[in-house]
Amino acid sequence: MIFTTTTEYAIRGLAELASRSETEPVLLADLVAGTDLPREFLAKVFQRLVKAGILHSAKGRGGGFSLARPGSEIAVMDIVVALEGQQHFGGCVLGLDKCSDTMPCPQHDHYKPVRQRLREYLASTTVSDLGVALREKKRLIAKQNAEPADDADRTQTRAAIAKE
Amino acid sequence: MIFTTTTEYAIRGLAELASRSETEPVLLADLVAGTDLPREFLAKVFQRLVKAGILHSAKGRGGGFSLARPGSEIAVMDIVVALEGQQHFGGCVLGLDKCSDTMPCPQHDHYKPVRQRLREYLASTTVSDLGVALREKKRLIAKQNAEPADDADRTQTRAAIAKE
DNA sequence: CGATTAAAGGACTAAGAAGTCTTTTGATAT
DNA sequence: ATATCAAAAGACTTCTTAGTCCTTTAATCG
Numbered sequence: 001m002i003f004t005t006t007t008e009y010a011i012r013g014l015a016e017l018a019s020r021s022e023t024e025p026v027l028l029a030d031l032v033a034g035t036d037l038p039r040e041f042l043a044k045v046f047q048r049l050v051k052a053g054i055l056h057s058a059k060g061r062g063g064g065f066s067l068a069r070p071g072s073e074i075a076v077m078d079i080v081v082a083l084e085g086q087q088h089f090g091g092c093v094l095g096l097d098k099c100s101d102t103m104p105c106p107q108h109d110h111y112k113p114v115r116q117r118l119r120e121y122l123a124s125t126t127v128s129d130l131g132v133a134l135r136e137k138k139r140l141i142a143k144q145n146a147e148p149a150d151d152a153d154r155t156q157t158r159a160a161i162a163k164e
Numbered sequence: 165m166i167f168t169t170t171t172e173y174a175i176r177g178l179a180e181l182a183s184r185s186e187t188e189p190v191l192l193a194d195l196v197a198g199t200d201l202p203r204e205f206l207a208k209v210f211q212r213l214v215k216a217g218i219l220h221s222a223k224g225r226g227g228g229f230s231l232a233r234p235g236s237e238i239a240v241m242d243i244v245v246a247l248e249g250q251q252h253f254g255g256c257v258l259g260l261d262k263c264s265d266t267m268p269c270p271q272h273d274h275y276k277p278v279r280q281r282l283r284e285y286l287a288s289t290t291v292s293d294l295g296v297a298l299r300e301k302k303r304l305i306a307k308q309n310a311e312p313a314d315d316a317d318r319t320q321t322r323a324a325i326a327k328e
Numbered sequence: 329c330g331a332t333t334a335a336a337g338g339a340c341t342a343a344g345a346a347g348t349c350t351t352t353t354g355a356t357a358t
Numbered sequence: 359a360t361a362t363c364a365a366a367a368g369a370c371t372t373c374t375t376a377g378t379c380c381t382t383t384a385a386t387c388g
Contacts (some may be wrong), residue, residue, distance in 0.1 A: 001255055002166045002252075002253070004345075004346095005345080005346070006345075006346080027364070027365095028364080028365075029364085038346085038347065038348090040347065040348055040349075041346065041347050041348080043365075043366085044346095044347090044366095044367095046365090047365080047366065047367085050365090050366090057364090057365060057366085058354095058355075058364085058365080059353075059354050059355050059356090059363080059364055059365045059366080060354065060355035060356050060357090060362080060363050060364060060365080061355070061356045061357065061362075061363050061364080062355085062356065062357095062363090062364095063354095063355070063356085063363075063364050063365065064364075064365085065365085088165075088166075089166070091165055105297045105298065105300060105301035105304075106293075106296065106297040106300055106301075107289070107293065107294060107297040108297075110285065110289065111285065114281055114282055114285045117278055117281050117282075118278055118281075118282065121274065121275065121278045125271070125274065129270075129271065130271065132270065133269045133270040133271040134269070136269065136270055137269035137270075140269075168375075168376095169375080169376070170375075170376080191333095191334070191335095192334080192335075193334085202376085202377065202378090204377065204378055204379075205376065205377050205378080207335075207336085208336095208337095208376095208377090210335090211335080211336065211337085214335090214336090221334090221335060221336085222334085222335080222384090222385075223333080223334055223335045223336080223383070223384045223385050223386090224332080224333050224334060224335080224383095224384060224385030224386050224387090225332075225333050225334080225385065225386040225387065226333090226334095226385080226386065226387095227333075227334050227335065227384090227385070227386085228334075228335085229335085329388105330387105330388095331386105331387085331388085332385100332386085332387080332388100333384100333385080333386080333387095334383100334384090334385085334386105335382105335383085335384085335385100336381100336382075336383070336384090337380100337381085337382070337383085338379100338380085338381080338382090339378100339379085339380085339381095340377100340378080340379075340380095341376100341377080341378075341379100342375100342376080342377075342378095343374100343375085343376075343377095344373100344374085344375075344376090345372100345373080345374075345375090346371100346372080346373075346374090347370105347371080347372075347373095348369100348370080348371075348372095349368100349369085349370075349371095350367100350368085350369080350370095351366100351367080351368080351369095352365105352366075352367070352368090353364105353365085353366065353367085354363105354364095354365085354366090355362100355363085355364090355365100356361105356362085356363080356364105357360105357361090357362085357363100358359105358360090358361085358362100
């Protein structure tokens with residue numbers, strides 16, 4: 001992935017959260033159940049997201065984590081910026097400083113639209129979108145598991161993953 | 165950046181090399197002169213690129229590093245793959261395994277073209293392109309430095325960098 | 329030959345990211 | 359009040375990445 005594992009966990013954690021509830025608090029223990037998200041580590045990451053104003057947390061009975069604002073108003077970009085800083089996608093491909101729009105290197109002009117495309121995706125994709133996507137995904141997996149074990153089909157899927 | 169510093173150094177190092185000569189060996193000492201590339205560390209990275217068949221090296225007098233094949237045949241993607249592995253840009257945004265074309269999550273379909281665009285850029289941009297870009301860039305910088313020091317202009321450039 | 333040159337290789341140290349464990353804090357229900 | 363619950367906080371360990379330094383190897387020039 002193009003992010004640190006910290007950011008990846010954050011994205012996945014928020015997707016899990018949004019897939020369960022966008023309003024009601026969810027316990028971290030419930031959130032990681034059935035996933036391979038490391039509970040203790042995710043707790044640290046969520047702490048940072050609370051400080052960043054993306055998550056809300058409550059202690060004690062009835063507590064847990066919930067989104068600090070509607071999931072449709074939290075872009076994946078917000079998560080990335082909160083955890084990796086504003087400049088994560090900045091800079092030119094050559095890693096040169098002194099590259100800018102006013103004094104671009106030729107590559108700069110080629111790379112900029114690529115970076116822009118990535119940014120747009122991250123800015124327009126919200127935590128709600130991830131929640132919906134994850135719910136749908138889990139539905140598909142459940143459905144597949146319910147079907148009589150078709151190993152040929154599963155093998156084909158694995159091969160497709162490897163190629164991806 | 166979306167790469168490790170190792171990969172970034174490699175890209176910059178190869179750009180420096182290609183900007184000097186695509187055929188004649190260049191000494192590492194010459195290569196890093198005037199840059200902030202860490203000589204010893206870059207030496208290690210270049211060793212890996214030699215083993216990967218991207219660079220050729222020669223010891224002793226008249227030695228140094230040179231491209232193992234024409235710069236126009238070395239894609240930035242080759243560098244990334246050599247140093248970070250084939251799977252660097254794989255996987256879905258959610259970091260889920262079990263995501264593939266045959267069983268995609270809805271996000272998968274949204275993210276795929278973005279990733280594809282990035283891949284295409286990396287696959288189509290060659291070390292020669294970087295060399296040309298860097299040469300041009302250095303020419304522009306030299307030209308600017310030759311002009312009477314115009315601090316307002318330089319400040320504007322800095323601001324543009326910050327925004328980028 | 330042997331002196332010199334420059335990369336290769338190995339042994340490190342430093343810093344950061346990732347992951348775990350224990351204690352503390354604050355909220356809630358009885 | 360106090361027992362309980364669940365996140366916050368702090369102190370760790372471990373692992374990887376980054377970076378440095380010193381010795382060895384191999385090539386070339388005189």
